Amino acid sequence: MRGRLIYLMGPSGSGKDSLIDAARDSLLGLDCVVVRRVITRSAESVGEDAMGVTTEQFAQMRREGDFALCWRANGLDYGIPAEIDRWLSDGRHVLINGSRGHLSEAMTRFPTLLPILLTVKTDALRKRLERRGRESAEEIEARLERNALFSTDAAREDSEGIFQLDNSGELSTAVDSLLALLTREGISANADRI
Numbered sequence: 001m002r003g004r005l006i007y008l009m010g011p012s013g014s015g016k017d018s019l020i021d022a023a024r025d026s027l028l029g030l031d032c033v034v035v036r037r038v039i040t041r042s043a044e045s046v047g048e049d050a051m052g053v054t055t056e057q058f059a060q061m062r063r064e065g066d067f068a069l070c071w072r073a074n075g076l077d078y079g080i081p082a083e084i085d086r087w088l089s090d091g092r093h094v095l096i097n098g099s100r101g102h103l104s105e106a107m108t109r110f111p112t113l114l115p116i117l118l119t120v121k122t123d124a125l126r127k128r129l130e131r132r133g134r135e136s137a138e139e140i141e142a143r144l145e146r147n148a149l150f151s152t153d154a155a156r157e158d159s160e161g162i163f164q165l166d167n168s169g170e171l172s173t174a175v176d177s178l179l180a181l182l183t184r185e186g187i188s189a190n191a192d193r194i
């Protein structure tokens with residue numbers, strides 16, 4: 001049986017990387033691979049288990065078909081390695097840190113993907129971005145402005161079918177909610193692979 005693609009999205013600073021890190025062992029227990037993204041961000045400032053490349057290297061990888069999905073946001077290019085197709089057809093589940101802006105293209109490519117939106121209250125989001133301290137004040141404002149575009153009434157109406165997890169409280173609460181959601185969706189280690 002094919003594995004399921006889990007598409008975790010949410011504003012920059014909402015805690016996607018923190019959630020993925022905290023749930024990593026449990027995800028492995030579900031035979032779920034956490035994808036290492038390719039990002040045009042310097043390796044020192046990546047802050048997640050990603051591969052940092054230059055814009056030229058990214059463009060070349062894209063031309064060579066190295067990405068199953070890729071998008072541009074926040075002045076950066078993000079790529080999801082093409083290997084995920086093999087993992088999914090081998091029956092492994094795959095979790096990616098995705099983009100809200102790229103969801104419809106991702107759904108076209110992977111119609112059965114499980115879309116999960118990590119939310120956080122706006123004042124907490126600002127504090128988290130400031131505390132993380134990776135971006136300049138200007139870059140933080142740009143991220144908050146981008147987030148506002150996804151928080152309009154029209155955008156909310158488009159969110160039907162998207163599972164929402166709140167991470168305004170303790171991270172452990174969001175981890176428990178994520179694992180409960182995966183269980184409800186029938187995501188478990190594939191018996192055919194054991």
Ligand SMILES: Nc1ncnc2c1ncn2[C@@H]1O[C@H](COP(=O)(O)OP(=O)(O)O)[C@@H](O)[C@H]1O
Pocket residue numbers: 010011012013014015016017018019128129131132167168169170171172
């Ligand atoms: N539930 C939480 N409570 C408090 N701080 C959090 C929580 N989740 C994440 N953080 C902090 O918020 C900042 C942004 O989290 P991060 O995982 O980098 O977000 P993202 O990957 O979505 O950009 C980090 O400094 C992280 O430690």
Ligand SMILES: O=P(O)(O)OC[C@H]1O[C@H](OP(=O)(O)OP(=O)(O)O)[C@H](O)[C@@H]1O
Pocket residue numbers: 009010011012013016073074076078097098099100101102143146
């Ligand atoms: O379309 P959006 O939902 O706004 O997403 C745009 C990008 O921002 C997020 O990355 P990340 O949280 O790593 O942002 P960062 O690059 O600011 O860390 C997300 O994973 C996307 O790659």
